[in-house]
Amino acid sequence: MRLCQIGCGEHARVAHGPAQARYASTHPGIELAACCDLDLGRASSYARDFGFARHHTDALAMLETERPDAVVLVVPDGLTCDLGCRVLERGLPLLLEKPPGRTVAEVDRLIAAAESRRPAVPHQVAFNRRFVPLMAELRRQLATAPPIQHVHYDMTRVDRRDPDFSATAIHGIDAVRFLAGSDFAHVRFRYAEMSHLGPGVANIFMDGIMASGASAHLAFCPVAGVVVERATVHAHDHSFFLKVPMWGAFDSPGRLQHLVRGTLAGDVTGDALGGTAIYEGGGFYGEYEAFLGALAERRPPAPGLRESRQSVDVAEHIRRRESEYRA
Numbered sequence: 001m002r003l004c005q006i007g008c009g010e011h012a013r014v015a016h017g018p019a020q021a022r023y024a025s026t027h028p029g030i031e032l033a034a035c036c037d038l039d040l041g042r043a044s045s046y047a048r049d050f051g052f053a054r055h056h057t058d059a060l061a062m063l064e065t066e067r068p069d070a071v072v073l074v075v076p077d078g079l080t081c082d083l084g085c086r087v088l089e090r091g092l093p094l095l096l097e098k099p100p101g102r103t104v105a106e107v108d109r110l111i112a113a114a115e116s117r118r119p120a121v122p123h124q125v126a127f128n129r130r131f132v133p134l135m136a137e138l139r140r141q142l143a144t145a146p147p148i149q150h151v152h153y154d155m156t157r158v159d160r161r162d163p164d165f166s167a168t169a170i171h172g173i174d175a176v177r178f179l180a181g182s183d184f185a186h187v188r189f190r191y192a193e194m195s196h197l198g199p200g201v202a203n204i205f206m207d208g209i210m211a212s213g214a215s216a217h218l219a220f221c222p223v224a225g226v227v228v229e230r231a232t233v234h235a236h237d238h239s240f241f242l243k244v245p246m247w248g249a250f251d252s253p254g255r256l257q258h259l260v261r262g263t264l265a266g267d268v269t270g271d272a273l274g275g276t277a278i279y280e281g282g283g284f285y286g287e288y289e290a291f292l293g294a295l296a297e298r299r300p301p302a303p304g305l306r307e308s309r310q311s312v313d314v315a316e317h318i319r320r321r322e323s324e325y326r327a
Contacts, residue, residue: 001030001295004066006059006083007074008037008046011097015128015284016074017050018277024051031083031291036062041151060086065274068275070295073097074126076312077167079124086322090114093301094121099170100125100305102312107161108324124291124301125308129175129244131286134254135273138233138242139179141258141266146236148214151176160222164202166318169220172229174303175244179233183310189318197223204318206219206291226250237261245270245281251279 003020005012011126037043045056063071069085073080073096080107081101087094088110101107101284112264114121129135142148153170160167177183187208189229194201206218231242238260254270274280294301310327317325 001014001069001116001292002033003030003070003214003292004036004062005046005052005072005074006037006062006087008035008039008042008055008099009074011047012074015279015282017046017289018071018095018279019091019285020072022052022279023292027292029296033068034066034307042173055140055213058267059083062275063087063092068092070095075121077102081109084110084208085113088121088123089116091117093123093291095124095126095296095301096286097126098128098174098308099312100308101312102167102319105153105318107305107309107312112310114305120300122295122301123304124294125302125303125305126284126287126289127171127174127178127308127311128287129171130178130238130303131283131287132246132254132270133279133283134242134256134270134281135175135178135231135244136286137250137273138231138240138256139181139238142179142181142233142235145238145240148212148233148235149181150214150232150234151180151216152232153212153216153218154221154228155219156221156226156228157222158224158227161198161201162222163198164168165204165220165222165309166315168222169204169218169318170311170315172218172220173314174308175209175231176216176218177210177231177311178264179276180210180212180214182210182214183327184208184314185257185327186212187314187317189321189323189325192266194223202203206314208325211253238265244256247282248278252276280323 048054230242243251243253258266
């Protein structure tokens with residue numbers, strides 16, 4: 001299977017390149033055919049550092065020349081929709097970074113491109129939290145626990161003064177849907193604006209009811225004192241506390257604790273499940289196991305664009321500073 005990469009920037013280098021190199025080294029059928037970036041130097045160094053045979057500066061020309069079996073797209077979110085549609089319209093299986101479009105309209109364009117062929121072109125959205133080993137383990141344990149009552153998700157960052165934090169908050173939104181095994185039915189938003197720190201800078205709070213009936217609270221604080229993501233799930237007599245080891249930050253290598261009626265029933269750390277490197281503990285390697293494994297077995301990768309659509313929809317409500325969302 002010949003793999004091509006579009007986009008060789010910082011995120012690709014930290015998260016995707018190491019995962020690709022490791023996967024290719026342990027799966028002889030994977031060929032890292034070529035990578036592409038508008039910056040020739042970035043493309044060249046990415047190929048050299050992660051084992052791609054060739055490098056290009058024109059993505060569409062690369063696809064014509066290399067004839068890949070699958071493509072990875074890691075570009076700024078303003079370019080994802082147009083390039084993603086070009087790849088899917090060629091019938092090429094695609095792993096595309098989140099958000100898969102900044103708006104629901106862009107996601108719908110991508111869905112139309114994927115489904116313009118029959119069967120639909122295989123694709124996967126890179127919501128890496130779903131593939132964090134500890135997050136996946138929590139989801140497995142929840143499958144045998146009583147029905148979920150409440151999910152709480154905290155995301156804090158240090159000095160993130162983005163005018164639009166929704167492109168990062170979407171990770172928490174999608175993680176709650178993943179853990180709850182359910183879509184949002186209704187959400188109320190609250191914004192604590194911090195205009196003195198820059199336009200659009202705000203703490204963002206979500207109170208939601210899931211389609212399953214469970215409640216959810218999400219808190220995004222982009223200008224805090226630490227980089228952490230933490231999830232708490234209550235399921236009647238069971239409570240789960242998860243420290244997600246993102247970016248090698250404060251909580252790394254992460255931890256998952258399970259309590260039943262006040263007694264500790266399980267305690268596992270991230271290094272016991274998936275390694276300590278950012279690309280391992282952060283779920284990026286798991287993305288490649290899922291995507292390329294699904295292609296090899298001729299089954300649809302997940303999550304696909306349709307499954308990811310609501311996460312984009314809710315994030316778009318944050319971008320527009322809406323006060324309420326209803327499915």
